[in-house]
Amino acid sequence: MREERSNMSRALFVFSEQTPAAHSTVASSNPVAGAGSYFPAGVAGPLSDYEAVDVILDAPANTTGDTLDVYVQTSPDEGQNWYDAIHFPTIASGAAASSYAAPLSTATATSAPTQVGRNLSPALAAGAVVNGAFSDRMRLVMAAGANASSSITIAVRILAQRKERNR
Numbered sequence: 001m002r003e004e005r006s007n008m009s010r011a012l013f014v015f016s017e018q019t020p021a022a023h024s025t026v027a028s029s030n031p032v033a034g035a036g037s038y039f040p041a042g043v044a045g046p047l048s049d050y051e052a053v054d055v056i057l058d059a060p061a062n063t064t065g066d067t068l069d070v071y072v073q074t075s076p077d078e079g080q081n082w083y084d085a086i087h088f089p090t091i092a093s094g095a096a097a098s099s100y101a102a103p104l105s106t107a108t109a110t111s112a113p114t115q116v117g118r119n120l121s122p123a124l125a126a127g128a129v130v131n132g133a134f135s136d137r138m139r140l141v142m143a144a145g146a147n148a149s150s151s152i153t154i155a156v157r158i159l160a161q162r163k164e165r166n167r
Contacts, residue, residue: 009161009162009164010159011050011159011160012034012158012159013033013034013035013044013045013138013157014033014034014157014158015030015042015155015157015158016033016154016155017029017140017142017154017155019148019152020144020151021064021144021150022144022149023066023145025120025121025122025144026120026142027042027120028140028141028142029042039137040079042139043079043137043138044138045137046137047135047136047137047160048136050160050161051106051161052104052107053103053104053138053158053160054101054102054158054159055102055103055104055138055156055158056099056156056157057088057098057099057101057154058099059098060154061095061096062093062094063150064145064151064152065145065149065150066145067090067092067145068090068144068145068148069087069088069090069122070091070140070156071084071087071122071124071140072158073122073140074134074135074137074138075137075139076135078137082119082139083116084122084123085124085130085134085138086102086104086124086128086129086130087124087125087126089126089127102129103131104131104134106132108131110129110130110131114128114130116130120141122143138158140156
């Protein structure tokens with residue numbers, strides 16, 4: 001029997017974060033499973049050697065009391081500044097559990113300038129992805145609506161992929 005071998009190398013990074021319990025915008029701060037030990041808590045990486053990432057958000061029912069927005073940001077300058085790359089659809093108050101997936105790839109580029117947010121002022125439109133090159137690290141930003149009164153735990157998985165190099 002011939003053994004099948006994948007032609008893709010992969011890495012998995014997993015965020016498990018509490019959303020804000022009141023109206024605010026916060027960055028991820030828990031350790032990210034799979035992240036290099038030299039990255040601060042709340043940051044996934046290294047990603048610079050990968051050609052594409054699939055980013056999957058798993059959210060339980062939204063019992064926060066208001067809307068919830070989840071962004072993925074990348075940093076081109078080693079964490080000094082962060083820019084929006086993905087803004088998942090806004091999760092309405094009372095919404096059922098949901099999962100969303102968004103790809104980022106160096107093979108697919110956004111064809112027109114797109115307004116993005118910076119640092120803890122995200123501005124990318126809900127349901128939008130800015131494709132093209134991404135940096136060596138990613139983080140989450142979560143924004144709770146004005147009437148939020150509790151938090152929920154969300155999980156975000158980043159599956160990074162690259163073609164295997166011939167040895």
